[in-house]
Amino acid sequence: MTDETDPAPLDRSGDAGFHLTVDGRRIPVEPGQTVGAAMLAAGIRSWRTTRFAGKPRGLFCGIGVCFDCLVTVDGTPSLRACLVTARPDDEVTTT
Amino acid sequence: MSDETGRGIGHDSGRDTLHDLVVVGAGLAGLAAAVTAAGFGLRVAVLDANARAGGQYHRHRVDRPPAWAPLARLHTVEHLAEHRVWAVERGDDHFTAHAVAGERDGVAVTVRGRRLLLATGAYDRQLPFPGWDLPGVFTAGGAQALLKGNGVAPGRRAVVAGTGPFLLPVAVGLADAGVRVLAVVEASRPTPRAVALAPHSPARVVEAAGYAAALARRRIPYYTGRAVIAAHADGGALGSVTVARLDADWWVRPGTERELACDTLAVGYGFTPHLELAGQLGCASTPDGFVAVDTRQATDLPGLYAAGESTGIGGAQLSEVEGELAAYAIAGRTPPKALPRRRARLTRFAVGLRALYPIRSAWPSWSDEDTLICRCEEVPRGRIADAARHGADDVRSIKLLTRAGMGWCQGRMCAEATACVLSDVLGRPIAAPAPTRPIAVPIRLGDLAQGAS
Numbered sequence: 069m070t071d072e073t074d075p076a077p078l079d080r081s082g083d084a085g086f087h088l089t090v091d092g093r094r095i096p097v098e099p100g101q102t103v104g105a106a107m108l109a110a111g112i113r114s115w116r117t118t119r120f121a122g123k124p125r126g127l128f129c130g131i132g133v134c135f136d137c138l139v140t141v142d143g144t145p146s147l148r149a150c151l152v153t154a155r156p157d158d159e160v161t162t163t
Numbered sequence: 164m165s166d167e168t169g170r171g172i173g174h175d176s177g178r179d180t181l182h183d184l185v186v187v188g189a190g191l192a193g194l195a196a197a198v199t200a201a202g203f204g205l206r207v208a209v210l211d212a213n214a215r216a217g218g219q220y221h222r223h224r225v226d227r228p229p230a231w232a233p234l235a236r237l238h239t240v241e242h243l244a245e246h247r248v249w250a251v252e253r254g255d256d257h258f259t260a261h262a263v264a265g266e267r268d269g270v271a272v273t274v275r276g277r278r279l280l281l282a283t284g285a286y287d288r289q290l291p292f293p294g295w296d297l298p299g300v301f302t303a304g305g306a307q308a309l310l311k312g313n314g315v316a317p318g319r320r321a322v323v324a325g326t327g328p329f330l331l332p333v334a335v336g337l338a339d340a341g342v343r344v345l346a347v348v349e350a351s352r353p354t355p356r357a358v359a360l361a362p363h364s365p366a367r368v369v370e371a372a373g374y375a376a377a378l379a380r381r382r383i384p385y386y387t388g389r390a391v392i393a394a395h396a397d398g399g400a401l402g403s404v405t406v407a408r409l410d411a412d413w414w415v416r417p418g419t420e421r422e423l424a425c426d427t428l429a430v431g432y433g434f435t436p437h438l439e440l441a442g443q444l445g446c447a448s449t450p451d452g453f454v455a456v457d458t459r460q461a462t463d464l465p466g467l468y469a470a471g472e473s474t475g476i477g478g479a480q481l482s483e484v485e486g487e488l489a490a491y492a493i494a495g496r497t498p499p500k501a502l503p504r505r506r507a508r509l510t511r512f513a514v515g516l517r518a519l520y521p522i523r524s525a526w527p528s529w530s531d532e533d534t535l536i537c538r539c540e541e542v543p544r545g546r547i548a549d550a551a552r553h554g555a556d557d558v559r560s561i562k563l564l565t566r567a568g569m570g571w572c573q574g575r576m577c578a579e580a581t582a583c584v585l586s587d588v589l590g591r592p593i594a595a596p597a598p599t600r601p602i603a604v605p606i607r608l609g610d611l612a613q614g615a616s
Contacts, residue, residue, distance in 0.1 A: 098314060100214075100225025105313035113400050114298035120541045124399045126298040127317075128538075130305025131219065132212060133286045135571035135605070136538060144267055150305070151245075152266045153214050 088158035090115070097154045104130075104137050104149030107160070115139055115149070115162035182208045182241070184493055185260050185276030187248050187440060190218020191479055192471025193282030194233040195486030196493075201239040203494035208274050210246040210262050212604075215312075218284055219304060220479045222311040233483075246272060247604050251279060251440045253464065263606045278466050278493050281440055281454065282486060285472035287325075287431035290522070291536050291544075291580050292529045294394030295430070299401025303333045303431030316340040318427030322404050324348035324391040325431040327520045331374035333429055338381045345423055347383060348406055350390040350413060350432070350526075353519040392420070392529040394428055404428055413523035432522055435579065436473040439603035448597065449475070458503060459492035460485055468493060477513035484509060527587035536584055537577040539570020544584055551588040558582050558596050571605055574598075 087094045088106060095110035104127050107115060114124035116138055128136040130150045137149040140161045149160075184200050186193045189211035197209045209216070216237055221229050228234055246262040247269075258279035263269035287302040289295065301309075301317050303325060309315045320343045323334040330347050338344045378385055386406070392415055393405040408419035436453055446462040446469075447455040454462060454469040461468050470485035477485075484506045491498040530536070532545030542565045550564040558581050561567055567581050568574030574581075582595035 098224075101313045101315070105309055105315040108309065108317065109313075109315040118541055123296065123541075124298050125296070127301060127309070128296075128305060129286060129302045129576070130308040131286060131302075133572060134302075134538065134576050138571070141267065147267060150308075151212070151214075 086154075086156040088154050088156070088160060090160045091162055097156075101154055102150055103139060103141060103147075103152045103154045103158065103160055106154050107149065115160075117163065180206070180275075181257055182206050182274065182276040184208075184278045184280060185210070185258060185274050186240075186280045186282055187211075187251070187260060188218065188282035188284055188471070189213070189216035189242060189244075190282060190284050190471060191220050191482035192284075192486035192489075193218070193280065194237070195483045196280050196282060196468075196470055196490045197240045197486075198233045198236040199487050199490035200494055201236070203490065203496060205494055206241075207239075208241040208243060208276065210243045210248050210260060210274060212245065212247045214244055214266075216242055216244065219308065220482075222308055224312060224314050243272070243274070247606065248440060249602050249604050249606050251443055251603075253279075253444055253467070258466065269606060278468065280460075280468040280470060280486075280489055280493070281473060282469070282471045282482075283437035283440060283473050285434035285436045285476060286575070288433045288435045288522075288579065289430070289576055290325075290432050290526045290529075290583075291534055291577070292390075292392055292394070292526075293531055293534045294396065294401070294404075296535050296538050297394050297396055297401045298399065299426050300394055300428045300430065303329060303429045306427070306429035307333050307336055310336050310340050316342050317429070318425075319343060320345060320425040321427035321429060322346055322348060322391060322406070322423055322425050323429045324350075324404075324406075325433075326350045326522070327431070327433045328374075328516065329431060329434075330429075331378065333431075334383055335374055335377045335381070337427075337429065338383060342427065344381070344383045345425055346406070347378065347385045348389050348391055349385065349387045350409060350523075351520045352388045389419075390415075390526075390529070391428060391430060395422075401426055401428060409523075410525075411523070413525040414528060433517075433520060434472060434476050435575070436476070438473060439598045439600050441469065441473065442598045442600065443603060451475075452595075452597065458488075460489035461492060475510070475513065476517065477509060478516075481506065481509040481513055524583075524586075527584050530584070536580050537565075537567035537570065537574075539572050539576070540566040540568075542567040542577075547581060547584050548588045551585055556585075556589060557593060558585065561585060573600060573605065 097106040114126040116125045125136045128134045132151045139149040183205040184207045186197045186209040197207045201207045248262045250261040252259045260274045262272045264272045287304045334347045391404045395403045403424045408416040441454045446464045449455045453475045468489045470489045471482040530544045534544045546565045555561045579595045582593045586593045
């Protein structure tokens with residue numbers, strides 16, 4: 069990721085923050101954030117490729133409608149990253 | 164995978180009570196109805212797919228609940244968060260809602276109530292254009308949800324585009340989060356004269372004027388009669404968009420295209436209601452495709468009520484009033500006279516406002532043969548046109564021939580667009596079908612099997 073695509077983080081006091089891993093990479097999480105929001109805040113803008121054209125996909129609708137942001141968390145596949153609240157030490161794997 | 168939880172059907176035995184009222188949706192309408200009904204002594208359960216109550220409007224970070232009265236009274240109802248309702252049934256004297264609880268390890272839950280209120284809300288309508296599937300393109304509501312619910316900005320340089328007054332708070336929210344908002348691109352031309360002629364609610368006009376001033380203060384240009392007609396990749400994600408002027412029917416005026424470099428596009432063309440559960444029960448709908456209700460928010464099915472955006476896109480204040488009115492009706496009480504008057508006034512305003520932001524017919528001309536219409540099954544416009552040339556003349560035939568609408572989202576993102584593209588190809592109007600899904604939301608087979616055990 070280049071600097072230009074890094075998002076602008078908001079107020080991140082970080083007091084109660086924790087981490088999860090994405091394909092082994094540790095990223096910070098604010099309590100209550102979804103897995104998808106934490107990934108985006110870490111500059112990860114896509115984490116899935118489509119079945120036919122192999123195109124990258126990440127968050128789109130952000131509210132659980134479009135299913136573009138599917139991800140595997142702790143071995144459970146096909147979870148919507150925009151809806152799953154992150155927990156400490158979640159292991160996110162992407163395809 | 165649900166079996167791994169070790170929790171069988173016994174899990175929901177504690178919820179086997181017959182509630183007086185079951186509400187689906189903990190947004191403005193649903194929660195207002197639920198706590199109002201609870202205040203009348205009714206035993207109420209509210210099922211909601213989100214982790215926190217409040218819906219899209221009052222979406223909030225875990226440590227920052229908004230000052231909204233019904234949220235402060237959440238404890239007066241049984242709030243079942245992260246409960247995805249996939250089916251509702253009507254029995255002789257009660258309704259049954261089937262849900263999957265827990266986003267990670269779904270557990271089957273059944274909730275029964277003498278009355279059922281559907282307050283399922285709405286989501287952003289999308290009009291496909293080249294590049295709308297690139298990472299960095301978000302729905303306007305999605306961009307706002309990231310900010311409101313997570314405190315995360317979707318990018319650094321953003322364009323906000325589409326149609327409707329909702330684009331304004333999205334742009335202001337992004338700017339206040341430190342995002343450089345290059346422009347709000349509004350496809351319609353809501354002239355000051357038209358706004359003045361619309362029957363309106365003072366509160367909403369003040370709100371709109373406030374946002375207009377907020378845009379000006381932040382030096383965010385507001386363009387009307389223009390649209391983002393294409394998004395372009397830089398590397399694997401959004402790098403720029405093409406903005407062009409539109410004529411009255413939304414044909415692109417040739418030679419007006421201009422490229423804006425950005426990493427984020429927040430786009431939405433109004434809202435589409437969630438009608439899956441209403442469709443399952445088979446209650447009557449309005450000519451424009453919403454749940455039909457009377458002055459008591461009652462549908463044509465005894466005991467079934469609906470409130471909020473699924474009965475017509477009307478905004479936050481109207482949703483809340485409708486929820487309160489539904490609670491009065493369900494509790495058999497007469498509402499204070501001001502409440503139905505307020506609903507009537509807000510409804511007139513909503514109808515007037517919707518008329519200012521119509522979807523015009525020529526938007527399918529923005530797409531080319533390769534533009535995806537169905538994101539899930541990756542069906543481009545060209546394949547839909549081919550199927551139409553081979554005789555498919557309704558959305559259902561297109562779906563069977565091309566798989567458009569058959570993927571994970573079950574056509575929520577593309578059903579309307581598919582109908583419009585088909586209309587464009589055939590040269591006559593084609594209606595998007597009303598949702599008729601035996602399972603309202605995609606759930607895992609294990610969860611279903613567990614529910615059946």
